[in-house]
Amino acid sequence: MVSLRLFLFLCFCVFVGSALSAQQWTMDDVKVYDDFDDLETSFDLSGDSIHLINFWATWCKPCVEELPFFEEARELLSDEKIKFTLVSLDFKKQIESKMLPFLNEHKIGSEVVVLTDGKSNVWIDKVDPSWSGAIPITMIKKGDKHLFYEVEFYSTEELLEKIKPLL
Amino acid sequence: MKRTIFASLFLGIFFFLSSFTDHGGYHIGDTAADFRLKNVDGEMMSLEDIKDAKGYIIVFTCNHCPFSVMYEDRLIALHKKYAPMGYPVVAINPNSPEKQPADSYEAMQVRAKEKSFPFVYLFDDGQKVYPEYGATKTPHVFLLDKSRTVKYIGAIDDNARDAGSVEVKYLENAIDALEGGKSPDPATTKAIGCTIKA
Numbered sequence: 001m002v003s004l005r006l007f008l009f010l011c012f013c014v015f016v017g018s019a020l021s022a023q024q025w026t027m028d029d030v031k032v033y034d035d036f037d038d039l040e041t042s043f044d045l046s047g048d049s050i051h052l053i054n055f056w057a058t059w060c061k062p063c064v065e066e067l068p069f070f071e072e073a074r075e076l077l078s079d080e081k082i083k084f085t086l087v088s089l090d091f092k093k094q095i096e097s098k099m100l101p102f103l104n105e106h107k108i109g110s111e112v113v114v115l116t117d118g119k120s121n122v123w124i125d126k127v128d129p130s131w132s133g134a135i136p137i138t139m140i141k142k143g144d145k146h147l148f149y150e151v152e153f154y155s156t157e158e159l160l161e162k163i164k165p166l167l
Numbered sequence: 168m169k170r171t172i173f174a175s176l177f178l179g180i181f182f183f184l185s186s187f188t189d190h191g192g193y194h195i196g197d198t199a200a201d202f203r204l205k206n207v208d209g210e211m212m213s214l215e216d217i218k219d220a221k222g223y224i225i226v227f228t229c230n231h232c233p234f235s236v237m238y239e240d241r242l243i244a245l246h247k248k249y250a251p252m253g254y255p256v257v258a259i260n261p262n263s264p265e266k267q268p269a270d271s272y273e274a275m276q277v278r279a280k281e282k283s284f285p286f287v288y289l290f291d292d293g294q295k296v297y298p299e300y301g302a303t304k305t306p307h308v309f310l311l312d313k314s315r316t317v318k319y320i321g322a323i324d325d326n327a328r329d330a331g332s333v334e335v336k337y338l339e340n341a342i343d344a345l346e347g348g349k350s351p352d353p354a355t356t357k358a359i360g361c362t363i364k365a
Contacts, residue, residue, distance in 0.1 A: 060362075116328070118325075121321075121337075121358060131357070132303040133303070133357045133360055134360055
C-alpha cells in the first residue's frame with residue numbers, strides 16, 4: 001500500500017519536474033514591439049558580446065526549417081558571450097493562437113520578440129540597406145561589427161561558420 | 168604566364184566587385200521585356216494583347232504568402248479603379264509548384280474564382296520571367312509605362328498588415344504621377360514579403 005503511494009508520488013514529481021524544465025511559452029515571455037526604433041535599441045549589446053538576430057515568422061516555411069540550426073548553435077555556444085534573438089513578424093492576433101503553440105511544440109529556447117510595426121518601408125533599410133524585405137534574414141552584431149545575411153541556412157555548420165570568426 | 172596571371176586577377180576583381188551589385192533585374196528607366204504566360208482562363212497572354220494600355224501594373228504575387236493574401240482586396244480595388252484609365256493589374260505567380268504546391272496553376276484558378284479576380288493571374292511556367300524583372304518576393308510591384316519602361320518598383324502602400332492604417336499609397340501615387348507626366352517619387356520602396364519559391 002505504502003509503496004504504491006510512494007510510487008505514484010514519485011511519478012507525480014517526475015511529471016512536474018519535466019514540465020517545469022521545458023519552458024512553457026506564454027504571452028508574458030514574448031515582448032511585442034509596435035515601433036521598430038524600440039526594438040533597435042535592444043540590438044546592441046555591450047562590450048565584446050555577440051548578438052545574433054534572426055527575422056522569421058511561423059508562416060514562412062524556409063524560416064521555420066532553419067530554426068533548429070539556430071537552437072543547436074545556441075546550445076553549442078552556451079559558454080560563449082553570444083545572445084540569440086528571434087524576431088517574429090507574425091501577426092498580432094496570431095501570437096497567442098499560432099506563435100506560442102509553435103514555440104512550445106518546437107521547444108524553442110532562444111529569446112523571441114514580435115515586431116508588429118507596419119511601416120516596413122521605413123525600417124527595412126534600418127536593419128540593412130541591402131535587404132530586399134524577404135525573410136528569413138540573419139544579423140550578427142558585435143560592437144560596431146554588423147554582418148547581414150539574406151540567406152536560408154541549411155545546416156548548423158553553415159551558421160557556425162558565420163559566427164566563429166567573431167568569437 | 169604573366170598574361171594568364173593578369174587575366175585571372177582581372178576576372179577575380181571583376182567577380183568580386185560584381186558581388187556587390189543588387190539582386191539583378193530591372194532598374195528604374197529600364198525597358199521591361201514582354202512575355203507570353205498562361206492565364207487562369209487557359210489562354211496565353213502578353214502585355215501587347217492589352218488594348219489601349221497607358222501602363223501596366225505588374226505584380227508578382229501568389230496564393231500561399233500571407234502578405235500576398237493581405238493585398239488581394241487592394242489589388243482588386245486598384246484594378247477596378249485604374250484599368251478603365253488604361254493601367255490594368257497583371258498578376259504573375261513566380262513560384263514553383265514543386266516547392267510550393269499551394270501555388271500550382273490549378274490552385275491559382277481556384278483562388279482567382281473564389282475572389283473573382285477582375286485581373287489576369289498568370290503562371291510563370293519555368294520561372295523565367297521573375298528573374299528578368301528581378302522580383303525578390305511576393306508581393307513585388309513593377310509599374311511600367313506605355314512603352315514598358317519601368318517607372319516604379321516595390322510596395323503597393325506603406326502598411327501591409329492594416330489597410331485602414333495606410334498613410335502613403337505608393338503605387339497609386341506613382342500611377343497618378345505618370346498620368347500627370349511626372350516621375351514617381353519615391354520610385355522605389357521596400358516591403359516585407361515571402362521569398363520566391365524557386
